[in-house]
Amino acid sequence: MTNPLIEYISQFIQLNKEETKAISSQIQIRNFKTGDVLLKEGSISKVSYFNLKGCVRLYYIVNGEEKTTFFYTEEKFITSLRSLTEGIPSNHYLECIEDCTLALIPYETEKQLLRKFLKLEAFARIHSEQELANYQEMLSSYILSNPEQRYLNLLQNSPSLLQRVPLYQLASYIGVKAESLSRIRNRITKKTS
Numbered sequence: 001m002t003n004p005l006i007e008y009i010s011q012f013i014q015l016n017k018e019e020t021k022a023i024s025s026q027i028q029i030r031n032f033k034t035g036d037v038l039l040k041e042g043s044i045s046k047v048s049y050f051n052l053k054g055c056v057r058l059y060y061i062v063n064g065e066e067k068t069t070f071f072y073t074e075e076k077f078i079t080s081l082r083s084l085t086e087g088i089p090s091n092h093y094l095e096c097i098e099d100c101t102l103a104l105i106p107y108e109t110e111k112q113l114l115r116k117f118l119k120l121e122a123f124a125r126i127h128s129e130q131e132l133a134n135y136q137e138m139l140s141s142y143i144l145s146n147p148e149q150r151y152l153n154l155l156q157n158s159p160s161l162l163q164r165v166p167l168y169q170l171a172s173y174i175g176v177k178a179e180s181l182s183r184i185r186n187r188i189t190k191k192t193s
Helices: 004-010 017-026 081-086 107-116 118-144 147-157 167-174 178-192
Strands: 028-032 037-039 047-053 056-062 065-072 093-096 100-106
Touching (some): 004 047, 017 107, 047 107, 056 167, 065 167, 100 107, 107 118, 147 178, 167 178
Antiparallel strands (some): 047 100
């Protein structure tokens, strides 16, 4: 059986047998249930994840209210970057909102693999550049768009999230209350029918 993480990396770089064996032997794949918390606020992250199946959300608690800022679906790396790289407590949560299959990548293992295999360093750079571009787009969307435009953008670019994510989490993600998102959805439905 092929390793889905190896398949994903192979889309970007060609791995030899030694690299494939090192990744397969050092990176564990585990199943998680809906509601499992991968990282809590105040904990120090020691591992990042690669999402093979399912959906994970990143959220903050602000004045007792959950604020969702990101959803990680299949073929996304999941990390609390500052906590992981600087060894400081996380200021957010990572929670499985579906049953998930994740590759666990301990930070020390990641550093070791990147030092040993230069091709993996190139892969990490390529992936980091793509993620940075995605984050820039997301940030500009929040600054330049109103909630209805953000919802339409979500509808166009990530329609599967609308079926996978509870309404109150989607509402938080686009920056409104659940009731406001219901009104936005009704307005859009009326416009398109």
